[in-house]
Amino acid sequence: MSAVLRAQGLGKRYKQRWALQNCDLDVPAGRVVGLVGPNGAGKSTLLNLASGMLTPTGGTIEVCGGRPAEGVEQLAKVGFVAQDTPIYAALSVADHLDFGKRLNLNWDDAVARDRIRRLGLDPKQRAGKLSGGQRAQLALTLGIAKRPELLILDEPVAALDPLARREFMQDLMEAVAEHELSVVLSSHLVSDVERTCDYVIVLVDSRVQVAGEIDDLVACHHRLTGPRRDPGTLPAGQHVITASHTDRQTTLLVRTDTAVHDPSWTVGPLGLEDIVLAYMTRPADAVRDTRPALEVLR
Numbered sequence: 001m002s003a004v005l006r007a008q009g010l011g012k013r014y015k016q017r018w019a020l021q022n023c024d025l026d027v028p029a030g031r032v033v034g035l036v037g038p039n040g041a042g043k044s045t046l047l048n049l050a051s052g053m054l055t056p057t058g059g060t061i062e063v064c065g066g067r068p069a070e071g072v073e074q075l076a077k078v079g080f081v082a083q084d085t086p087i088y089a090a091l092s093v094a095d096h097l098d099f100g101k102r103l104n105l106n107w108d109d110a111v112a113r114d115r116i117r118r119l120g121l122d123p124k125q126r127a128g129k130l131s132g133g134q135r136a137q138l139a140l141t142l143g144i145a146k147r148p149e150l151l152i153l154d155e156p157v158a159a160l161d162p163l164a165r166r167e168f169m170q171d172l173m174e175a176v177a178e179h180e181l182s183v184v185l186s187s188h189l190v191s192d193v194e195r196t197c198d199y200v201i202v203l204v205d206s207r208v209q210v211a212g213e214i215d216d217l218v219a220c221h222h223r224l225t226g227p228r229r230d231p232g233t234l235p236a237g238q239h240v241i242t243a244s245h246t247d248r249q250t251t252l253l254v255r256t257d258t259a260v261h262d263p264s265w266t267v268g269p270l271g272l273e274d275i276v277l278a279y280m281t282r283p284a285d286a287v288r289d290t291r292p293a294l295e296v297l298r
């Protein structure tokens with residue numbers, strides 16, 4: 001797997017507090033990658049480190065083969081739409097495009113102007129007067145028109161209504177298809193990730209709990225329900241992610257690469273949301289204590 005972003009032992013500390021600590025993570029190239037995890041997991045910190053908005057306290061991070069924001073060429077390779085989709089309120093939409101043109105080596109003015117036209121935005125309108133959705137679309141337009149190798153989006157749709165969200169994600173997918181971008185986007189909306197991304201990384205407490213192609217993850221995780229049983233008695237190769245019990249019944253969420261033949265189990269399918277929640281709710285050091293973070297590869 002070639003990585004468009006690689007973090008090794010990466011950390012960021014504010015005074016005594018680690019926002020991200022000892023994080024190892026690979027983001028595969030040529031994919032639309034969803035980064036999900038609970039509040040405070042370190043997602044924004046990681047994405048800000050990747051864009052060069054923050055500098056690491058420890059460890060290393062490599063993006064598109066170089067150090068984040070090191071030099072003009074490196075800056076041109078990465079587009080970043082920060083969490084609050086920042087714009088310059090006093091500048092018009094057209095001013096933003098002119099700004100983008102002057103500041104970016106690979107700026108594609110035709111793409112920028114065409115997107116603004118298709119979105120129905122008035123180039124003369126001040127950006128401060130745009131709605132939240134329009135602001136997000138303007139920020140996405142700037143990110144796409146700079147023609148980066150990697151586009152990083154930190155919760156880009158958090159403030160949008162469901163319709164605006166869907167339109168934003170569709171636009172993003174079109175841009176990916178047209179421009180062969182790698183994308184990493186953080187989101188709490190697993191349904192959006194499932195619809196838009198082909199790869200997911202679950203980050204909990206600076207640690208990758210699971211990473212892989214979404215189709216593969218869905219294919220190899222199952223819910224097993226049956227008479228109460230000690231999860232420790234499962235065959236090797238069936239990894240228990242979460243377990244819950246009543247007096248008589250056990251429900252397990254397991255990962256296995258082979259079919260479950262034990263007739264005492266009822267085997268049910270899982271959606272991505274079930275899988276993500278299971279990895280988010282189990283203790284972060286469940287992986288740390290046993291083996292490296294699971295990676296499901298083709």
Ligand SMILES: Nc1ncnc2c1ncn2[C@@H]1O[C@H](COP(=O)(O)OP(=O)(O)OP(=O)(O)O)[C@@H](O)[C@H]1O
Pocket residue numbers: 014017018019020037038039040041042043044045046
């Ligand atoms: N500027 C800062 N100063 C001090 N602590 C910070 C700062 N920024 C982030 N943190 C802390 O670092 C941790 C990780 O924050 P971060 O914003 O990266 O998490 P996140 O996964 O993006 O969370 P969310 O999903 O809520 O946006 C949190 O505990 C947060 O309080």
